[in-house]
Amino acid sequence: MGGGIDESVPGFxxxxxxxxxxxxRIATEWSAADHLGAWKVRWAIGRMAYLVPPGLYAxxxxxxxxxxxxxxxxxxxxxxxxxxxxxxxxxLLVLETHGINVWCxxxxxxxxxxxxxxxxxxxxLGDVVAHRTALLPLLSATGVCSREVRSATGFExxxxxxxxxxLPEYLDNGFRTTGPMRRLTFTLRERMALVPVDCILALAxxxxxxxxxxLAGASLAKSSRSVEALFPALSFLGALLCGTAGVPLLLPWxxxxxxxxxxxxxxxxxxxxxGVESAWAIRSVLPALLCLPAASAxxxxxxxxxxxxxxxxxxxxEIRRALPVMGLSALAGVAAWVAPRFPG
Amino acid sequence: MRxxxxxxxxxxxxxxxxxxxxxxxxAHVCPQQVFVIRDRxxxxxxxxxxxxxxxxxxxxxxxxxxxxxxxxxxxxILTEWWRERFPRKRGGPASGCC
Numbered sequence: 387m388g389g390g391i392d393e394s395v396p397g398f399x400x401x402x403x404x405x406x407x408x409x410x411r412i413a414t415e416w417s418a419a420d421h422l423g424a425w426k427v428r429w430a431i432g433r434m435a436y437l438v439p440p441g442l443y444a445x446x447x448x449x450x451x452x453x454x455x456x457x458x459x460x461x462x463x464x465x466x467x468x469x470x471x472x473x474x475x476x477x478l479l480v481l482e483t484h485g486i487n488v489w490c491x492x493x494x495x496x497x498x499x500x501x502x503x504x505x506x507x508x509x510x511l512g513d514v515v516a517h518r519t520a521l522l523p524l525l526s527a528t529g530v531c532s533r534e535v536r537s538a539t540g541f542e543x544x545x546x547x548x549x550x551x552x553l554p555e556y557l558d559n560g561f562r563t564t565g566p567m568r569r570l571t572f573t574l575r576e577r578m579a580l581v582p583v584d585c586i587l588a589l590a591x592x593x594x595x596x597x598x599x600x601l602a603g604a605s606l607a608k609s610s611r612s613v614e615a616l617f618p619a620l621s622f623l624g625a626l627l628c629g630t631a632g633v634p635l636l637l638p639w640x641x642x643x644x645x646x647x648x649x650x651x652x653x654x655x656x657x658x659x660x661g662v663e664s665a666w667a668i669r670s671v672l673p674a675l676l677c678l679p680a681a682s683a684x685x686x687x688x689x690x691x692x693x694x695x696x697x698x699x700x701x702x703x704e705i706r707r708a709l710p711v712m713g714l715s716a717l718a719g720v721a722a723w724v725a726p727r728f729p730g
Numbered sequence: 731m732r733x734x735x736x737x738x739x740x741x742x743x744x745x746x747x748x749x750x751x752x753x754x755x756x757a758h759v760c761p762q763q764v765f766v767i768r769d770r771x772x773x774x775x776x777x778x779x780x781x782x783x784x785x786x787x788x789x790x791x792x793x794x795x796x797x798x799x800x801x802x803x804x805x806x807i808l809t810e811w812w813r814e815r816f817p818r819k820r821g822g823p824a825s826g827c828c
Contacts, residue, residue: 457751492800493783527759527785529801545759563758570731570761638733691803693734695762697782697801705804 391439396420396461397468402444406510411444414472420465427462428579428584436461437485442509443468450516452628453557454512456502456543457523457550458483458491466550474557474637477515481505492529494582499531503538512540519552521546521561529697553645570694577634580692584630592626595705606727616640624656625678629685634692645696646708653679669726680712731762731779742798747771747792756786756795770777 397413397420416424427433440459445468446452454477457467464480471478481501483491491497506512506520522530524545535543547556547567556567599619607614632652633640640648657674664670687708690696743764752770757763762779765772765786772794774780784799801807 493799496808524759525761525783525785527789528783529788531788533789533791548761549748568758568761569763571735572731625792643737687804693740693804695731695734695778695779696802697741698800698807699740699742699782699798701802701804702807703737703740705807 391441391443395438395466396441402447404514406442406513409442409444409477409514412468412478414445414468415519416465416469424462424465428582430583433583434485438464438480440480440482442504442514443478443480445471445478446473446477448475448477452476452515452517454511454520455546456481456520456526457554458486458488458497460485460487463487463550467553468474469597470550470553473510474554476557477511479505479509479520480573488523488624489525489528492526495529497526498529499534499538502535502543506535506539506541518542519544519561521556524548524563532611572694574635577637580689581631581634584634584685584689584692586628588630588688595622597599597691602724606724607659617660617702621674621678622675622681623661624659625653625681626685628652628655628678629682633682634689635684637693643706644708645686645690646683646704646712649683650679651659652686653682656682669722673719676715677720678719680715680719684709684712701710735778736781738778741777741782741784742796743774743777743780743786744796745772745774746794746796747773749792751792751794753791755789755791759789760784761785 391410395410395412397417399411399413401408402411423436427436434656437459438461455471456479457463458478459482468478479669481497482505483496483501484650486494486496488497501521509610511520518541520535520541520543522543522545524547527545530543532543532545535541544561546561547553548570549561549567552567556563596619599622600615603615603618629649630653632655633645633649636652637648640650641651657671660674660678661671687704690701690704734753750771752767752772754767754772756772757765757767761783762776764774764776764780766775767773772799780797782797782799784797787795787797787799801810
């Protein structure tokens, strides 16, 4: 895992002597490697091993009155936090969340009371700062019980802001969380950032289905038009793109509350493509209509986990209702596609 | 959440108004603005917006809130169900879920 903090940590500037020992000072600006790393994790390249060692870091030249900002050891999170602290003196307390972001780690309990209490003791935070306040990301309240942290460590765990970007304003206004700082957003830009990862993971998980489409396409296509062999696989890819890219991008404007409905609706696009290509031949359009919206709906349903507003009970309900419908529809579609192609 | 609404009438959030001391912690930690403090008591004003993260219940000093909180992504829930059904098969492929 993370290992200890040494001179190889990203952005290492030097050591700062504190009553609790040496603390690594880190830069607030990103290097080329940090930019490249951030880009790579957005494309699902090595994102599960993108972490920094947990422990205490120094930004600027903090002293015993400087604020303590707590964050996760997912390097992208850590990078975003140190960058917004540019020009300030602060302590950065990094918890061991095994390279997982704040929200997901708090939900699973790794960004939690126990780890925070343990980490405060391990870095001897009480010897480093004279005050007794630790600033936490607001979304970590899912895993951290503030009053238990206080009774165990004497530190007040204050839930500050949702976004790291609001930290400077929070620090400047005397630790006051304003309305916008506690309000979640899901802007087009935020949704777009999620699309590459979701597409790549869906593609990887769909390789067996794609292989099946290619095999079936090759064996069922008329030999005179070899490109036809690719149609099933292309149609499936179209449905995959609708569910993993189209739904996130168009999310607020697609009909329905359920993600599967939104996905199925958008899945009509590849059906239309099949219709146009086949001159609306029923033997092509019917299987497409049964398979493609179902596939798109499935990928859209998966996107619930990437949004900041779906509930566990809601997703459970949607899975219970929609998954059997999708499964049956897809099976019926495959049957409708294969059956007419066997003579007799 | 402004501009977004998930399924209606599913959230398991419950508030015991008698226990509530009106401290306002729930309103502070809730990222969906589900609570307002009125007459020194918390009030659920937008239950359908609750995403069942559990922050309010965990931090309520009066134990006045309950919610079935947990992993909320589809792949996570499917993995959970799978493991309940086939408990002996440990591990398996990591879900894409964070």
